Amino acid sequence: MKKSAYLGWTIGSFTSSALVSAVGLLHLRFMTDSLGIAIAVAGALTVFAKVYDAFADLLMGYISDRTRTRLGQFRPYLLAGGLLAALSIVLLFNVPGSLDGTALWIYVGLTLLIYSTAYTMFRIPYLAIGRTLTDDFHKRSRLMTFSVYGSSLGSFAATSAAPFLLGQIGSDRAGHGLVAIILGCAIALGGIAAFTLLKERPKIEREERKPHASFGATFAVVRSNRPFLCLMGFKLVLFIGFAVHISAIPYYTRHVLGVSDSVLGTIFAVQTALMVLSQVVWVRLAARFGRRNALVTAGLACTLAYTTWALIPPATAVPMVFIAAAMSGVGTGGVFLGLYTVLTDTMDYSRRAQGENHAGMLAGVFVMVEKGTSAVGTFAFSMIMAWVGFQSAIGSGMQTQPNGVRTGILASVAIVPALGALLATLIMTRYRLPDDAEFEAPLATA
Numbered sequence: 001m002k003k004s005a006y007l008g009w010t011i012g013s014f015t016s017s018a019l020v021s022a023v024g025l026l027h028l029r030f031m032t033d034s035l036g037i038a039i040a041v042a043g044a045l046t047v048f049a050k051v052y053d054a055f056a057d058l059l060m061g062y063i064s065d066r067t068r069t070r071l072g073q074f075r076p077y078l079l080a081g082g083l084l085a086a087l088s089i090v091l092l093f094n095v096p097g098s099l100d101g102t103a104l105w106i107y108v109g110l111t112l113l114i115y116s117t118a119y120t121m122f123r124i125p126y127l128a129i130g131r132t133l134t135d136d137f138h139k140r141s142r143l144m145t146f147s148v149y150g151s152s153l154g155s156f157a158a159t160s161a162a163p164f165l166l167g168q169i170g171s172d173r174a175g176h177g178l179v180a181i182i183l184g185c186a187i188a189l190g191g192i193a194a195f196t197l198l199k200e201r202p203k204i205e206r207e208e209r210k211p212h213a214s215f216g217a218t219f220a221v222v223r224s225n226r227p228f229l230c231l232m233g234f235k236l237v238l239f240i241g242f243a244v245h246i247s248a249i250p251y252y253t254r255h256v257l258g259v260s261d262s263v264l265g266t267i268f269a270v271q272t273a274l275m276v277l278s279q280v281v282w283v284r285l286a287a288r289f290g291r292r293n294a295l296v297t298a299g300l301a302c303t304l305a306y307t308t309w310a311l312i313p314p315a316t317a318v319p320m321v322f323i324a325a326a327m328s329g330v331g332t333g334g335v336f337l338g339l340y341t342v343l344t345d346t347m348d349y350s351r352r353a354q355g356e357n358h359a360g361m362l363a364g365v366f367v368m369v370e371k372g373t374s375a376v377g378t379f380a381f382s383m384i385m386a387w388v389g390f391q392s393a394i395g396s397g398m399q400t401q402p403n404g405v406r407t408g409i410l411a412s413v414a415i416v417p418a419l420g421a422l423l424a425t426l427i428m429t430r431y432r433l434p435d436d437a438e439f440e441a442p443l444a445t446a
Contacts, residue, residue, distance in 0.1 A: 005133050008197025010150035012126045012346050013076065015190030017121055017154025019085050020374075024243070024270075025159050026176065027092060027328060028378060029250045034173045035104065043382025045105065049112035050375025051228055054368045060124045061364020069263075073202040074125035074132070081122025083190010086184040088115035093180035095173065112287055120367065122191060127363035130344060132200045145279050147336050152275045157186060159268035167262035182403060207324070223359055226346035227433050228346035232369050234428040235339060238299060239370060241420025243377020245306065248412035251385070256406050267325045274329030275336070282334040292431045298334025299425030303418050305331045310414035314406070314440050331421075341430075349433060380416070384408045 013170065031042035061075075069074050081337035091111040099107050133143060141167045162179045253264045305327035310322045347362050388404035 002199075004197045005199070005264050006143065006146050008194050009118070009133070010146045010153075012122075012194035013150030014084070014154040014157075015082055016119065016123045016185050018158045018183060018190070019089060019115075019122075019154075019187055021155045021158035022162060022180075023092065023115060024107075024246055024374060024378075025250060026162065028247055028382070029254075030093060030110065030176050032392040033254075034171075034176060034238050034394065035108070036392050037108070037385075038388040038392050039116070039382050039390050041105065043379050043386075045109050045112060046382075047375045047379045048109060049116045050371050050378075052113060053116035053371040056117060056120045056376075057124060057368035057371060058361070058362045059364075060120045061128070061367075064125050064128055064364075065361055065379060074200065075127040075195055076199060077121050077125035078129075078198065079191055079195035081120075081125070082119035082194065083188055085116070085191065085437060086188035089180050090184040091115075094177040097173070098379065116371070120371075122368040123367050124363045126194065127343070128158055129198055129200060130340075133198070143258060145283060146338060149276060149338050151336060152177070152272045152333075154190075155275075156272040158183065159312060159365070160265045160272060163261040163265035163268070166266065166295050167260045168228055171261050184283040185280035195271060212325060219224055222350075222365055225350050225362070226341065226347060227349055228343075228362060228365075230427065230431040231339070231346060232365065234295070234299070234424045234431070235369050236373055236424075237420050237427060238302065238335065238424035239373035239378045239420075240380070241417035241424075242302075242382050243374045244412050245309075245377075245414075245417040246307065247378050247381040251390075252413050255401050256409050257317050263318075264404060267321060270322050270325040271329035271332070272368055274326045275333035276346075278330045278333040279337060279363055282337050285334075286338070286341070292428065293333060295338030295342060295431075296425055296428050298331055298338055299421055299428060301334060302328070302421040303331075303425065306414055306418035306421055308414075310410065314410075322398075345433065349366060378379040383411050389427065403445045 026038075028042055028046060031045070032039045037045075064074055064077060067076070069076055088111065092108075092115055095104070095107060098255045130143065157435070161374075162183065165179050165182075166175050169178065221249070249267065250261075250264060253261070257263065259345050282294060282298065285297060289297075306325060308324040308327055309318075343362070343366055344356060351361060385405065385408055389402040390405050390409035391401060
């Protein structure tokens with residue numbers, strides 16, 4: 001496999017991570033603290049877009065499995081999706097000042113739909129193309145490690161560099177708009193680079209040029225892939241808690257700690273650094289104990305990390321908040337590496353045991369679960385905040401909130417995600433492939 005494939009795979013991961021991380025971290029708070037949209041309405045708009053997204057994921061997987069062009073099966077979507085994604089993030093955070101009331105809600109809803117379409121168009125073909133790059137277990141494991149590196153860089157750009165910049169220029173509407181334009185340019189360049197550098201192997205393209213089953217029959221095959229369903233159960237439960245945690249952190253720094261977005265950026269910088277640094281350890285653990293066992297260990301690490309957030313005294317949070325962020329980074333790094341690697345194993349299992357390629361459909365379900373958990377987590381957090389009486393504002397957020405808001409934020413940052421991680425870990429202990437000797441081949445160390 002060419003070195004350019006590793007670079008393209010890293011850039012593709014950066015592109016999708018920067019997009020989803022920026023929207024996931026900042027957009028809900030932008031709606032409530034800058035646009036003045038009530039948090040229950042903001043949560044409902046987000047869920048509306050995610051429900052649409054869930055159906056779009058399956059459709060995109062179905063379409064990409066049947067796409068045949070001179071540019072390849074999946075590559076055209078990397079270019080189109082990357083450019084549309086760049087436009088969508090600019091539109092999301094550059095809202096015309098003349099809009100209010102229903103017109104504002106409609107604008108936000110439509111731009112969320114554009115963002116959801118763009119992310120789906122890029123992310124699903126990106127995941128599916130990974131299986132076509134190599135069949136070698138060692139190269140594939142190394143490739144997935146590069147995916148985590150790219151994801152970490154994208155997360156750093158969206159969750160560390162962006163808040164740092166907001167802390168310098170101001171966290172109002174204008175500041176968010178400028179940051180979105182900068183991120184949009186990076187995302188557009190990432191989409192172009194991924195399209196240019198990632199090449200599907202001709203052998204794979206020839207093998208897959210055959211009639212496909214109907215959508216219903218294909219989905220039935222997905223449902224019969226028990227290892228994949230177990231993996232999705234793990235992801236479903238863990239990522240709901242993760243979405244609640246991520247949604248709460250910007251509110252935690254502003255309304256509990258009372259600090260600027262520069263501290264928010266530092267939290268994610270620490271987390272991202274530990275995600276990257278921990279990859280060597282996670283690859284070695286997977287090589288010695290197996291990918292499933294490494295993923296179970298990562299789930300336990302996340303449980304411990306989220307629990308630590310509940311022990312942080314708000315009055316003297318530093319440096320303990322950075323220790324909790326470091327622990328979260330280690331656990332999350334293991335989860336992401338394990339998810340991507342085990343996903344490709346389940347794709348191989350589908351092809352070998354079920355007799356047909358369903359990489360696009362499996363990638364579609366994988367991303368659909370990701371989007372669905374984000375919707376559920378965001379909705380759960382918004383309902384918790386509405387229940388405890390959170391007050392929205394125009395500008396950069398209210399300085400004072402009802403007393404119950406702090407309790408709701410702390411529960412969302414720590415307790416809910418810790419319980420989700422623990423339950424997900426129990427689910428993953430049931431993961432089995434029919435031929436573990438073949439699929440659990442030793443991993444190359446990074």
